[in-house]
Amino acid sequence: MRQRPRGRLGRARGGQPARAAGRHHERPRHRQRRRRGLHPAGTRHSRRQRTHPRRAARRPRRGARLRSGVEAMIRAAVYGASGYGGRELVRLLLAHPEVELVQATSREPGRRLDAVHPNLRGLTDLVLTDSRPEALDPDLDAVFLALPHGSSGPIMAAIEARCPRARLYDLAQDFRTGYRSEGWVYGQPELFGDALREARKVACPGCFATAILLATGPALRAGFRPRRIIVDAKTGSSGSGAHPRPTTHHPERVSTFKAYKVFEHQHEREIMDAWGRLATERDLPSLHFVPQSSPLVRGIYACAYLVFDDEPPVGIEAAYRDAYAEAPFVRVLDEPPNVAHVRGTENAELHVRQDFGVVLVIASIDNLVRGAAGQAVQCMNLGFGLPEETGLRYAGWLP
Numbered sequence: 449m450r451q452r453p454r455g456r457l458g459r460a461r462g463g464q465p466a467r468a469a470g471r472h473h474e475r476p477r478h479r480q481r482r483r484r485g486l487h488p489a490g491t492r493h494s495r496r497q498r499t500h501p502r503r504a505a506r507r508p509r510r511g512a513r514l515r516s517g518v519e520a521m522i523r524a525a526v527y528g529a530s531g532y533g534g535r536e537l538v539r540l541l542l543a544h545p546e547v548e549l550v551q552a553t554s555r556e557p558g559r560r561l562d563a564v565h566p567n568l569r570g571l572t573d574l575v576l577t578d579s580r581p582e583a584l585d586p587d588l589d590a591v592f593l594a595l596p597h598g599s600s601g602p603i604m605a606a607i608e609a610r611c612p613r614a615r616l617y618d619l620a621q622d623f624r625t626g627y628r629s630e631g632w633v634y635g636q637p638e639l640f641g642d643a644l645r646e647a648r649k650v651a652c653p654g655c656f657a658t659a660i661l662l663a664t665g666p667a668l669r670a671g672f673r674p675r676r677i678i679v680d681a682k683t684g685s686s687g688s689g690a691h692p693r694p695t696t697h698h699p700e701r702v703s704t705f706k707a708y709k710v711f712e713h714q715h716e717r718e719i720m721d722a723w724g725r726l727a728t729e730r731d732l733p734s735l736h737f738v739p740q741s742s743p744l745v746r747g748i749y750a751c752a753y754l755v756f757d758d759e760p761p762v763g764i765e766a767a768y769r770d771a772y773a774e775a776p777f778v779r780v781l782d783e784p785p786n787v788a789h790v791r792g793t794e795n796a797e798l799h800v801r802q803d804f805g806v807v808l809v810i811a812s813i814d815n816l817v818r819g820a821a822g823q824a825v826q827c828m829n830l831g832f833g834l835p836e837e838t839g840l841r842y843a844g845w846l847p
Contacts, residue, residue: 522832524590525551527607528579533619534594535565536821541592542571544825544839546832550588553579581606588614590828594821597621597714615831616649617824623651624718634722635827637836638775639665644830652827653722655819656681656739657715659750661722662778662796663811666771667754668727672761674754674807676734681751684744684815702743713739747787748815754807764807765800772798776837777818777826785812792845794822794837 526537529552538561541549552561554576561576562568577583581603584591591607591614593600601622608616623632633647634640639661644650653661660679667674716737723732733754742749765780772778778796785797791814799810813819822840829836 521548522546522589522828523548523550523585523587524592524828525549525553525584525588526592526594527553527584528594528599529561529576530554530556530564531594531596532816533820535567536816537592537594537619537824538565538568538572540817540821540825540839542568546834546838547590549574551577551585553577553583555579581610584610586610586612589832590615590617592821592824592828593618593620595620615647615828617652617827618650619652619820619824621651621654621714621718623649624653624657625721627651634718635823636661636665636722637823637826637830638662638772638778639669639722639726641830641836644827645833647827647831650824650827650831652820652824653718654715655683655748655813655815656713656737656750657718657722658819658823659748659796659811659813660715660719660737660752662813663750663752663798663809664754665722665726666768667761667764667807667809668723668733669771670764670767672754672764672767673730673756674733675757676736676755678736678738678753678755679750680738680740682740682742682744682747682749684742684746684748705740705742707738707740710738711736713737744787746791746814746816748811748813748819749785749787750811752809752811754809756805756807758805760802760805761807764802768798768800768809776835777840784810787812788846789844790814790818792817793842794818794826794840795844 524541524547526534526541526549528534529538534552538549538552541547549572552574554564556564557576557578559576561572561574562570564576584607588611591611593607593616597620599622600618600620604616604618604623617635623630624634630649631647632649632651633643635644635647635650635652636658637644659681663679664677716735719737720732720735723735769780772780777794778798780798780800782799784799790797790812793814794817796811796813796818798812801808814822817823825840826836829838829840
């Protein structure tokens with residue numbers, strides 16, 4: 449990891465911002481706040497005597513302090529930065545106080561990152577590089593993959609070989625189930641945070657799975673035994689990705705509301721796998737999941753109905769409050785949440801209510817942050833020994 453830079457956000461490999469040819473060669477106007485200098489106050493060196501951080505033979509582990517007292521930065525790359533998930537990763541990492549974003553890849557190499565994502569203007573000078581494992585900087589500490597489902601698996605071995613010291617965070621579903629023997633850890637911080645502290649390879653949960661596990665995990669872990677769990681969950685159009693299709697393009701769905709993949713959504717497998725780890729040595733409830741396409745752009749609103757055979761369980765709401773008492777991003781509310789209140793944040797808001805043997809748990813999250821990029825950054829924080837809320841404290845976007 450490199451010492452903290454004193455220049456602009458989004459520095460390129462070698463410490464200098466990568467620039468595209470043309471009118472963008474002007475002097476950068478937006479600069480990161482200055483860090484403490486490498487030499488104590490009052491110490492002066494001639495130009496020949498000055499040491500340069502890039503000449504160091506070894507980079508210290510993040511969290512270790514250099515002799516000068518300056519902490520090292522996490523050198524990160526986003527592999528697949530042109531989609532919605534990649535854009536959110538870039539946005540969060542550029543603002544992260546412990547990260548130096550040194551590379552972003554795309555199938556459109558050579559374009560400025562802020563030309564692809566105009567909301568990043570003034571924050572970075574990075575130019576997109578080719579999405580090939582051999583094009584990655586081998587000296588990375590963290591690689592985030594934001595590729596379409598099925599694209600990570602074929603290239604992961606090459607990425608591991610190219611960046612042997614890097615921790616890997618994959619947003620796709622390729623390694624979420626069936627790969628624990630290969631070192632992959634399921635990246636749900638509130639439920640499996642201890643495993644994430646030492647994980648080198650993290651498979652980040654899907655957006656629906658994130659909301660549903662937050663809504664059901666504490667009950668199963670606390671020993672409550674519902675006979676079945678019925679979930680209806682609504683999602684916004686951004687969950688379908690940046691490339692429009694007839695059934696997902698926002699103009700086609702903005703005035704509609706419909707169910708899809710009823711009882712056969714791909715996230716069911718990872719949900720059941722996680723349940724099996726939370727409720728070991730007990731029969732698991734059956735899952736009946738109805739995903740629904742809403743006219744929202746961002747957000748997941750999941751209603752989980754925990755159905756019990758006998759009397760309503762005693763103390764289940766207290767179990768949720770206890771489970772999330774120390775979780776910086778999860779709140780159990782006294783009233784049903786509003787998905788607009790968590791938009792653009794890592795927050796998850798829940799509400800628990802009982803009625804005649806049924807416990808309803810509502811979970812509301814932002815699908816692109818809590819359900820994708822933000823959760824990956826939260827996992828990175830745990831893996832590098834940082835407070836898990838580092839770089840992720842944002843107010844929701846209102847109105």
